[in-house]
Amino acid sequence: MTGRTFRGGVHPDDGKAYSRDAAPVAYEPTGELVFPLSQHIGKPAKPVVKPGDAVLVGQLIAEQDGYVSANIHSSASGTVKAIEKRRTLMGNLGECVVIESDGKFNAVEGMGKKTEWRNLGREKILAKIREAGVVGMGGASFPTAVKLEPKDPGAIRYVIANGAECEPFITCDDQLMRTRAGEIVKGLKIMLSLFPNAEGVVLIEDNKPEAIKAMTEAAAMEKKIRVRAAPTKYPQGGEKSIIKVVAGRDTKMSQLPAEAGCIVDNVSTVCAIYEAVCLNTPLIRRAVTVTGPAVKTPGNFIVRVGTAFSELLEAAGGVADGAEIRKAIAGGAMMGIALADLGAPIQKASNALTLFAEDEVEKAQEKLTPCIRCGRCNEVCPMGLTPQMMGAAAERKDYYKYEHRLYGLECVSCGSCTYVCPAKRPLMQLFKDAKGAILAARNAAKQGGGAAK
16 A cells, blocks of 8 residues: 555644543433434434333434434433424524433343344345444434445445544544454444455554554454554545545545445444444444543543533533633534534534634634735645635625536535635635535525526
């Protein structure tokens, strides 16, 4: 394997020292749990319970509505308190199932029962993954069973377990690879059984030597799996970036990974596949990092989906002595979502809570100047776009040019351009706003029977 890399990229302070060596600790919530019906790409799930119903851990509480959708299961035993709109991590009010936990965590019959996956055929494996509600846990939230059903399984050459974890401050995947390497390898073997001509690759950035060692040892006897250490560079974990590094292929505009002969899933997702297929356990828990200079005791936790971020913060000791939370982010410093309410629930793709005692966005706004045409944003864009021109088009609301001439919808929102901009231009936010406006216009045109302009 050559030392190839993807174009562009940046090297921000990774901030991982806060929680890098904190082994995962299981946390059991004490309050109510909230399950948004839309915590995956695609149609929201449909509730199959009603207020007053008793539920158990692992019980289906909302079923997928259509092909691109995902089941949702209760992570606690107790009583359905309500089905109502609650504030989610995106800041909007979304329909949610609210469960009052009884603190006992009694599970449905059969959950945790071991199954020999080799005795299952392709369709049964996919059915188990689908029924378990497994989605991409690295941020994308795409239903995993759909991703594992490309048009031509024989054309897949690489099944990639993404352990890059390039996002600053987040260390939960690092710890997952250190502590559950064998389960990740088993999950990858299950995935490989679906693709007869593929080999498995675990890609890890070289700032995680312990994870590289653990995964290498776990995969030592596997002829079709190898561990690849890649030079640390952000955004290494992006699908197009990782495909370039592993397969040496530049994916075309709007091309799906499967069309490039690759299936890419985060290592947390691969572990969830193992649990769904081998342990009959739906996606009800995940690893989450609580970190940042405003956290008293940063660490990594195994958390039940539906737990409030505020409750998990208390498990990490609360706010650091003498500190004040000036910025709370669900995720990491580059691509995370600013949280307006720490009472929002942890979802399937929630990998971190990062708290800052200073707001770098406010500081940047104070230094904001017009674009100086230095071109640095163009140099670091991993997609080969022209952020300078995209920003100008977005500010003018020239969405036709933004989409059709500058290919702005290919932006992966990595924030590299914003990071290097000496003029402190809010480029990524401009791009998110432009994309939102374009997609909203498309939806309006579709509903009205017209064409978006």
